[in-house]
Amino acid sequence: MSPAWGWVQPLVARKTRVCSYDRAGLGWSEAGDGRYAPSRVPEELRVLLDRANEIGPVVLVGHELGALFARIYAARFPATTAALVLIDDPITVQTPVSATLPSAWPWLARVGILRLSGQLSSLAQGLPGDSGGAMRAFLNRPDHLTRAAMELSQLDDVAATARSLALSSKIVMTSVSLGSSEQPAMIVTEESALRVTHAVETTIDRVREMDVHTTSDR
Numbered sequence: 001m002s003p004a005w006g007w008v009q010p011l012v013a014r015k016t017r018v019c020s021y022d023r024a025g026l027g028w029s030e031a032g033d034g035r036y037a038p039s040r041v042p043e044e045l046r047v048l049l050d051r052a053n054e055i056g057p058v059v060l061v062g063h064e065l066g067a068l069f070a071r072i073y074a075a076r077f078p079a080t081t082a083a084l085v086l087i088d089d090p091i092t093v094q095t096p097v098s099a100t101l102p103s104a105w106p107w108l109a110r111v112g113i114l115r116l117s118g119q120l121s122s123l124a125q126g127l128p129g130d131s132g133g134a135m136r137a138f139l140n141r142p143d144h145l146t147r148a149a150m151e152l153s154q155l156d157d158v159a160a161t162a163r164s165l166a167l168s169s170k171i172v173m174t175s176v177s178l179g180s181s182e183q184p185a186m187i188v189t190e191e192s193a194l195r196v197t198h199a200v201e202t203t204i205d206r207v208r209e210m211d212v213h214t215t216s217d218r
Contacts, residue, residue: 001027001138004063004124004186006131007193012200016059021048023069025147027138036150038158042073049080056080059207061200063087064185065155068162075165082207083172085200088185090159093177102149106142115140126188135186148184172210174203 002020012018023041025031049056057080062070067086074081086092108114114121124135138144167173176199178185178192187193 001135001144003027003127003131003134003138004184006127006129006135007187007190008061008196008200011193011197015201016204019052019054021045023147023151025150026144027134031143031147036147036154038069038072038151038154038161041069042076045069045073046077046080057082059083059085059200059203061085061087061196062089063187064090065151065158067091068155068158071162071167072158072165074171075162075167078168078171081168081171083174083203084167085174085176085196085203087176087187087196087199088178088180089175090155091163092175093179102145102152105145105149109140109142109145114145120145120184123184124186124188127186139184172203172206174199 001022005020009018009020022029024044025034025036049058059082060070060073062068062084064087067084067089068091070084070086071089071091074084105114105120108119113119120139121136124132124139126132127135176196178187178195187196
């Protein structure tokens with residue numbers, strides 16, 4: 001969810017406009033009809049950007065499962081995608097995923113075991129200020145964890161879909177490996193945030209340079 005970018009977003013915002021969002025059913029976003037279909041995620045992002053009057057092309061930054069969705073979005077909407085920054089992309093980074101029975105998370109949250117044990121909320125330690133507080137709170141909420149478990153259960157299928165789609169050669173791609181195996185994975189250290197920020201800013205510079213050259217050619 002969006003607070004997971006609590007370190008990165010303010011840093012990148014010094015260079016360009018930055019938007020983060022919660023996918024349907026996660027964080028502050030409603031779940032709609034309650035069903036989870038990975039194919040709908042890129043379509044929902046496209047609608048969100050349109051209704052928010054965000055004019056592309058955009059640089060999409062995705063972490064793990066988010067990196068897969070970013071790939072799928074770029075394949076479906078190449079004209080509105082300038083670049084991808086993929087963090088711990090499951091297609092290129094072979095990092096073992098460590099998640100203890102995600103399907104049990106909602107039940108454990110309802111009976112209070114997760115809150116008492118701090119099993120998931122401890123993973124958000126290190127996120128700054130309000131971002132850390134919001135993330136820890138949602139990691140104990142059954143509704144958020146229900147959708148998170150649904151997403152994780154289909155990660156392999158989403159990876160297969162993303163792998164099967166061709167990306168335009170015009171889309172700039174940058175990969176970052178943080179090597180995290182914990183789930184849910186988050187960027188909780190300033191060191192990791194600086195690595196990601198550097199990758200994003202370098203990508204933005206490449207896109208802007210390409211745009212200048214294209215304009216000059218015209």
